[in-house]
Amino acid sequence: METPILILSLSFYFIAAVLCFFKKSSEKIFLSVMAVAIVLHLIAMIIRSVAVLHPPFTNLYETFLLLSFLLALRLVFWKRQFPKNLRWLILAIIYLFLLTALVMPTSYKMPKPLMPALNSAWMYIHVPSYFFGYMALILGFIYAATLLVHRWKNPERDDLSLVNRMDTEIKIAFLFLNIGLVTGGIWAYRSWGNYWAWDPKETWALINIFIMAFYFHLDKPTVTRKAVLVILVLLSVIFTYLGVTFIFSGLHSYA
Amino acid sequence: MSGNRTKLNLIVLRIFQIIALVLILLLAASTFFPQQSELSSGYSSPNLIVRWMSLDRFYNSGLNGILWLFLTVLLVLAVIFNIVRTTTQKALHLLLALIFGVVFLNKNLEVRFFLPIAEGKEVLLSSFVDRLPEKDDATVRLERFEIPTHAGTSAPKNYISHLVINQIEPVDLAVNRPVSVGKFHLYQNSYDRVFYFRVEINDKSFETAFGDTFNVDGMPVSVVAFDDHTEKFIMSIGDEEFRPPLDQPFPAGGKTVRIIPQGIRFISVIEVVQPVGVKWLSVLGLLYIFSLVLAFRQRPVERRG
Numbered sequence: 001m002e003t004p005i006l007i008l009s010l011s012f013y014f015i016a017a018v019l020c021f022f023k024k025s026s027e028k029i030f031l032s033v034m035a036v037a038i039v040l041h042l043i044a045m046i047i048r049s050v051a052v053l054h055p056p057f058t059n060l061y062e063t064f065l066l067l068s069f070l071l072a073l074r075l076v077f078w079k080r081q082f083p084k085n086l087r088w089l090i091l092a093i094i095y096l097f098l099l100t101a102l103v104m105p106t107s108y109k110m111p112k113p114l115m116p117a118l119n120s121a122w123m124y125i126h127v128p129s130y131f132f133g134y135m136a137l138i139l140g141f142i143y144a145a146t147l148l149v150h151r152w153k154n155p156e157r158d159d160l161s162l163v164n165r166m167d168t169e170i171k172i173a174f175l176f177l178n179i180g181l182v183t184g185g186i187w188a189y190r191s192w193g194n195y196w197a198w199d200p201k202e203t204w205a206l207i208n209i210f211i212m213a214f215y216f217h218l219d220k221p222t223v224t225r226k227a228v229l230v231i232l233v234l235l236s237v238i239f240t241y242l243g244v245t246f247i248f249s250g251l252h253s254y255a
Numbered sequence: 256m257s258g259n260r261t262k263l264n265l266i267v268l269r270i271f272q273i274i275a276l277v278l279i280l281l282l283a284a285s286t287f288f289p290q291q292s293e294l295s296s297g298y299s300s301p302n303l304i305v306r307w308m309s310l311d312r313f314y315n316s317g318l319n320g321i322l323w324l325f326l327t328v329l330l331v332l333a334v335i336f337n338i339v340r341t342t343t344q345k346a347l348h349l350l351l352a353l354i355f356g357v358v359f360l361n362k363n364l365e366v367r368f369f370l371p372i373a374e375g376k377e378v379l380l381s382s383f384v385d386r387l388p389e390k391d392d393a394t395v396r397l398e399r400f401e402i403p404t405h406a407g408t409s410a411p412k413n414y415i416s417h418l419v420i421n422q423i424e425p426v427d428l429a430v431n432r433p434v435s436v437g438k439f440h441l442y443q444n445s446y447d448r449v450f451y452f453r454v455e456i457n458d459k460s461f462e463t464a465f466g467d468t469f470n471v472d473g474m475p476v477s478v479v480a481f482d483d484h485t486e487k488f489i490m491s492i493g494d495e496e497f498r499p500p501l502d503q504p505f506p507a508g509g510k511t512v513r514i515i516p517q518g519i520r521f522i523s524v525i526e527v528v529q530p531v532g533v534k535w536l537s538v539l540g541l542l543y544i545f546s547l548v549l550a551f552r553q554r555p556v557e558r559r560g
Contacts, residue, residue: 112410113405113408113410113412114405114412115411116411116412116413116414116429116430116431117430117431119412119413119430119431120431171551174547174551175544175547175548175551178543178544178547179544182540182541182543182544185536185540186537186540189533189537190431190433191430191431191442192442192444192526193367193433193440193441193442193444193526193527193528194367194526194528195533195536196358198290198314200286203282203283203285203286204283204286206282207279207282207283210275210278210279211279213275214272214275217268217271217272217275219265219268219269219272244286248286
């Protein structure tokens, strides 16, 4: 039911991305287009929530919608943090997530009732925490990739503001991933009597924390090392988010 | 002196990096191997490297324990030797060390077991726990197991065990709604279904399920399985095997046997835990998050060397 609205939202994200390439385009027009896209996106998510009778973050399709929505919100409400020449990249990622969600097989999109274990208030803290973290990590990755490209083109270039922004995003990501981990443990204890079961998803979530801890414990935190670590973290998180879901079975198989 | 301090800082940092890297690699690799606890206790991977690295039982291995112990020690050393500078960062590292310590105590001291109870049956907690004091013992009876479904679907909404504790206190145990029985916490873990039969042997009647053993005149009797091809049960009386048909009298071992299907009954699998330190873990976990927020809000202190 929400598909036509998502397609409309996707179109507006595309227009916003195109506007990024016009240097003389008005900020007001960009924000207006983004506002329409976000409102349509939100309406689609609300329709989905009503159809499934719970907030839309219990399967891959719904979490793709959520992640792209969080990225869009961040782009609009903290737009000063993002140089104009990077906005198109963020929009490209939003577009990719939404498009992937739209073309997923129907079996991934079929509304399914909540499993008994998911019927808990902790779901509304644990899952969004992780996706706030993933959102920040994606933004951190964009800065990391940009820094590496700049270094490759001009090794002497001073990109302090980009480095500071990357640091901020990684701190946000680390914080929210830890919130997700702790609240997940509390929820698991309430549901199953065991706060840690070495489930593949849990184990990989811990691996992500360790890799990110490296970021804060580099003896020589050069820009290149930090940027490479961010990329490694992102790859690990992608494996946690997608690889673990499809390769391993476990307590989080429904995700 | 400052040179030695710088060297010490670097050594501790390097050790952390090495331990973290080793843990990352071993944890990642172990997710690709089914852990020994998931398989029979006698199972061991045929791969020599996997066995040597304990990758097929990593989570329960001494190697895992030692790596976490080293991490805990490092966290404390980082504070003692002033490698972390700010008060907030010191609190953060000490909190983490405390969390790891409480986890260690919890995993080694807590009592945990699974309690499978069939509908209509009663069990004693002391039959699962050695040397349980009488005052902590309790009877748990499963009156009925219920699977309510979402409206208009057959998808389960919850799994509910309607229990009676100590023969007087009715309680409902469901997923996300644990109950306490004295020092123990009960959690709805899973369930199973079994086919029940009434076995009539001469003038005696017994209720049983596949694999259960009962005694008749001092001889063990068991209904093992049902052969779909011949449509006959496989039954053992003492050392002999018989194949009686469904719901018909059958001569077996000098007796007349009749097996009558009774239907399906649920077995609720309840996880019983006597926790140690778990409430502290929740508090420490939330404090850890709070101190992370504080640490990130501070201006970074420039690390020397």
